[in-house]
Amino acid sequence: MNATENTQQVRLLTPAELAVCITVFRDARQWSQEQLAAISGLNVRSIQRVEQGWSACLDTRRALASAFEFADIDALNKPFAIPSEDELKAAQEQFDQEHDTFAAIPLTTGKQLxxxxxxxxxxxxxxxxxxxxxxDERFAALMEYFRNYRDCADAYTETQKLEVYDEMQANIDVLKTLGISLRYAERAVLVKWGSDPDSTPMPVNVLYVIGFPLGKEPELFATPESAGIRL
Known part of the structure; x- marks a missing residue:
């Protein structure tokens, strides 16, 4: 057994840890507590108690595992290998090396976009x-309009730009009514054009536009340093 294995704890999730897991799983699927209750066959109060960190019985954990379509419905009743603080720190350091992190700036107006x-x-x-x-369709339409405008923005008069602002605003407003909040970040990168290995890299601004569920927007988001870029 190596040193890493020695530092790991193998144990059941605590009620507090289970609460975090269930909340994250539910949020990822955009389910309300009422929806999870209906899918799992539990009552809403049981879901609330689990997410508040109360102890959950074997049958409750089984029902939740089944609702989230775990291959093993007893997965939440079995011991997990809990990483040590050193392992968590090492994983965070590796993540930071491989990703760039940006402030998630609210994108609320068509003129801004x-x-x-x-x-x-x-x-x-x-x-x-x-x-x-x-x-999906509304977000795709907004970004397609964005790209079309970006490619020929210099040809627009100031009056025509006002129409662009209005069109983008209309799409942003519809997304908001659908429960979507937009965030963006800019990233300066060096890009080589063409296949010549001796060409001089040129500085370029890359824009990230991300849609999040309304009310669940992060303050930061990360992207891999090696992520591809759509032109």
């Missing part, structure tokens, strides 16, 4: 969670 299109020739856009088909 249009101005970003004028200064950021590259964009990465995605929804942070699996959303409905309607949300």
């Amino acid at each position: 249009a101005k970003l299109a004028e200064t950021c020739p590259m964009v990465m856009s995605e929804l942070a969670f699996e959303m409905s088909r309607e949300v």
Whole structure:
């Protein structure tokens, strides 16, 4: 047995740890507590008690595992290998080395998005969670309009730009009614154009536009340093 294995604890999740897990699993699926109760066959009060860190019986944990489609419905009743503080620290350091972290800035107006299109020739856009088909289509339409404007913004008159602001605003407003909040960040990168290995890298602003469930927006988000970029 190596040193890493020696430092790990193998034990059941505590009620507090289970509470965090269930809340995260539920939020990832955008389920309300009422929806989880209906899917699991438990009552809402039971869900609330679990997420508040109260002790949960074997049958409750089974029902929750089944609701989240675990292959083993007893998974939450079995011991887990809990990483040590040193392992968690090492994992965080590795994550920080492999990712860039940015402030998640609210994106609320069409004019704001249009101005970003004028200064950021590259964009990465995605929804942070699996959303409905309607949300996917609306978000895709907004980003397609963004790219079309970005590619020929210099040809627009100031009056025509006002129409662009309005069109983008309309899409942002619809996304908000669908429960989606937009956040963005800018990243300065060096890019080589063409296949010549001796070409001089050029500085370029990359824009990240991310959609989050309304009310669950993070203050920061991270992206891999090696992530691809959509032109």
